Amino acid sequence: MSEDIDGFRARARAWLAANVPDDLPPPDGPASRAFALAWQQRQAEGGWAGLAWPQRVGGQGLSVLEQIVWYEEYARAGAPSSLNSLFVALHHAGPTLIACGTPAQQAFHLPRILAGKSIWCQGFSEPGAGSDLAAIRTRGRIDGDVLVVDGQKIWSSFADTADWQELLVRTDPDARTAAALTWVICPMDLPGITVRPIRTMAGVNKFCEVFYDNVRVPLDNVVGGVGNGWATAMSTLAFERGTASLGILIALTLQVDAMMADCSATRPVMTARLARLSAEGAAIRAMAYRVALDAEQAVPDAGASLVRLAFAEFGKKVQAAAVDLYGVASPQVLGPHGRGHDYLDAFSETIAGGTAEIQRNIIGERVLGLPKGPR
Structure with missing residues (x-):
């Protein structure tokens, strides 16, 4: 330094x-x-x-x-x-607009995001199309100068309090995947939008399902061009899988340091387990830093999936070790709201942003150059 x-x-x-x-x-x-x-x-x-x-x-x-x-x-x-609730705005929508948005979209949305004046949510996953974005069915039909949207999204974090949504829709039902989708900025107060919060096993209303019934979104809100939503969405996911998790990853490694300090010398097996976690965390941080620095001037590449996969599985290991170190009823595990949120929420990390299985496919095909699996 x-x-x-x-x-x-x-x-x-x-x-x-x-x-x-x-x-x-x-x-x-x-x-x-x-x-x-x-x-x-x-x-x-x-x-x-x-x-x-x-x-x-x-x-x-x-x-x-x-x-x-x-x-x-x-x-x-x-x-x-x-x-x-600002995670999507700061780490998904903002970087995507910087990379793919029009000057007008950037001028309106980016200052509001930075100033803490708007909340964003993501509308990618659907029932039956969680990590398989090519299979989404929510339709965007062009009618004059608007997209008329009908369909459903699920696992849309913070949609119940969001002002805007990064929404992926199918605008050409007959086109191949690369030309079938469109990424659009959807105001969450438009007529025809219904949001239903989903209570997770961690005890919070973090996720939501969103329904669209004849929702009319201005065509000016399309990011990256109609029919180019696949490429725009890949930019969004690259940011999510790469640099977005850095702050959380660093916090996890510091949590491991604190656990090592709390672990009694009379527990050699737990001491060894925490030592392995400390080494693993240091390795993942080094990899995450390298990916972030390599991508400084561009959108992160498929190597970001390495960070996403390693970070998600590391988080589950850290929270499981905390339960075994402190006990399931301890203040360290139950947390300030008494729900054991961190342990229970960690299970979602190997699903969110593309499942662990999807990340392994991306790593195998795009990083290692292995043959593509069956489709």
Whole structure:
């Protein structure tokens, strides 16, 4: 690290020490939305929002290395988890609009995202088409200057409190996959949209199913062009699988450090287990940093699936080790809301953003060059 980076780290650490909220984030609903927006607004006012976003779209224009240092200090300060209702806006929609959006779309949405004025959700998965986006059925029919959308989405995190949705629809039922889909910005207050929250086994209303009945979305909201939604969606998923999880990954490695400090010397098997987790976490962090730095000037490539797969499985191992170290009824496992959220929610990580099986297929085919599996 250069002296400039060390100075940046010191400034980040000092600002976080003075500004991290004392209150716990509410688990879900409008209160959770208000908390996330207020915290994002505080970061924006302090000059800590959009660190690696280009200056031309309102970001700070800093390097990915400085973004990594911010994530490190953010986790060490015990700041609110980045896996909140702003996650999609900051790590999916924003980067996708930077890469694929029109100047008008960027000018309207990106400053609002950074300033903590809007929440986004994702409308990709459907019943029967979870990780298989080529099989989605939600239709977008062009009618003049609008897309008329009919269908259903599921597992749309925070859709019950979102202002906008990154929505993937089928605009050409006869075309092959690459030309059949369109990525569109969908206002969540349009007539014909119904949102139903889904209560997870972790005890929160985090996911939702969304129904569309003759929903009229302006064609100006299409990102990347009609019929080019597959490529745009791949950009979205590349960001999600690559750099988006860095902050959470760093927090997990710090959790392992704390567990090692708490583990009694009289538990050699647990000590060895935590030592292996520490080594695994360090390796995944190194890989994640390399992927992030390699992709600094472009959309992350298929190698991001390596990070996504390793991070998801590592998270499950860490939370399982916490249960075995502290006990299922301990405050460390039950958490501030008494639900054992972190352990139960970890199971979703090998499903979200493309299942572990999908990630292995991508790694095998696009990274290792192995023959494609049966379709």
